Amino acid sequence: MPAEAKVDIGARSATPPLTERQEARRRRILHASAQLASRGGFDAVQMREVAESSQVALGTLYRYFPSKVHLLVATMQDQLQHMHGTLRKKPPAGETASERVAETLMRAFRALQREPHLADAMVRALTFADRSVSPEVDQVSRQTTAIILDAMGLTDPTPAQLSAVRVIEHTWHSALITWLSGRASIAQVKIDIETVCRLIDLTEPDGKP
Amino acid sequence: MPAEAKVDIGARSATPPLTERQEARRRRILHASAQLASRGGFDAVQMREVAESSQVALGTLYRYFPSKVHLLVATMQDQLQHMHGTLRKKPPAGETASERVAETLMRAFRALQREPHLADAMVRALTFADRSVSPEVDQVSRQTTAIILDAMGLTDPTPAQLSAVRVIEHTWHSALITWLSGRASIAQVKIDIETVCRLIDLTEPDGKP
DNA sequence: CGCTAATCTAGAACAAGTTTCAGACTTGAT
C-alpha cells in the first residue's frame, strides 16, 4: 500500500517512518527554511521560495509541513538539537544552579545574536503558533526544559523546581521577543534572565541532608 | 490646511488631535474589532469585515490603523484601560505584595477567560508585533506595569522591584500564550503566576524601618 | 460664501499563505 521503501532511523516518534529520499527532502526543506530565515527573518521565509530552494513542489512542501508556522517550529526543533549538543560539550562553570542556568541561557542567547533574523523567524513562529501546532511546540518546550535541567545538574527535579523551570522558560521566550522587537536591549535581557534564575535558589531553602 | 475641526479631548499623546467624527470612527472600528475578535479570535478579525462593520472604507481603516496587528494592539490598549479601572475599584486583599499581585493577575486572567477568543486575538497580536508596532506595544507594557505596581502598592519602586515586575510580565504573557494554545491548563497558569510572584518577596529581604 | 488642502469612499490590484487537481512517478507486493 505505501510507497517508497521505509527506513526507520529511529529519529522521530509516532510519525510513519520516512524513505531515504523523503528524509533527504525533509532535510533540504529545513535547510532552505533556515537559510531564508537567516536573511530576512519570518517574512523572508516564503513558502514558494522554500519550495523552489529545496527543489520540491509547493504541494509537497505542504505535505511535509502543513503550514509556515509548522515549518518554522520544526526548524527551531532542528536548531535546538544542535544547540543542546553544543551546550553539552562545555557545561557551565557556575557555583550554584541558578548561576549555571543563567550562564547557559546567556550562551544560547549569544548564539541567537549571531543569527538574529533566524531567531526572529523561529521565535515569532513559536509564539504565533495556534492549537494545531501544539504537539510540535510542546516538543520544543520539552527540549528547552531538558537544557535547563541539564544546566541545573538535576536528574529528577522536585515539583517546585519544575515550576521554577517553567517560569524561567516563560521569561526566556518573552524576553527574546522584547529583544527581537527592539523593545529591550541585550543588557536588559541579561538582567531579566539573571533575575528569574534566582527563583531556583528558592527551591533549595538551605543545605540538604 | 488640515480638514475636519480639531477637538483635543486630551486623550492620546503626541498624535494630532481628532475631529469628533474621527473619534467616532475610531471608536466604531475598535468596537467592531473587539466584537469580531470575541467570536473567532485572531483569524476572525478580517480587515474587510472590520471596515464593513464599522461603516468605514478599507483605505480609511488602514489610515487609522496601519496594520491588523496595530489594530489589535490598540484594541488591547482599550481593553486594558477598562481592566485597570475595574481593578482599581476593588484592590486586592492579600497580606504581602506578592499575594496581592498574584491575586490581581488571577483576577485579570479570569476576565480573559470570559472572552477567550478576544484574549487570543489580542495576545497573539501583541507577541507577533514587529518593530513597527513597538511604540504601541510599549504602551501596553507600561499599562501592565502600572497595574502590577498598583497591586504592590508602590509609588517609587527600586530597580530590583522593577526587575521583578518585568519578569512577572514576561511570565504573564508567556503563560497566557501557553494557555491560549491549549498547552497549559488554567491551574497551571495559576501555579506559574504564583511561582513568579515569589520573586517579589526577594526584593524585601526582611522588615524595613 | 467660496477656496484649498486634507480626508473619505469605492473598488481594483497586488502579495503571500494555502488549497486543489490532473497527470507523472515510486514503491512494495504479487
Added chain:
DNA sequence: ATCAAGTCTGAAACTTGTTCTAGATTAGCG
C-alpha cells in the same frame, strides 16, 4: 515484470492582508 496505492510535480485558483487610484466630501480660512 506488473500492478495498485500512495507520492510528487506543476500550475492554477482561492483567501486575506495591504496598497493604490480617482473622484466625492469635509473642514477651516479669508
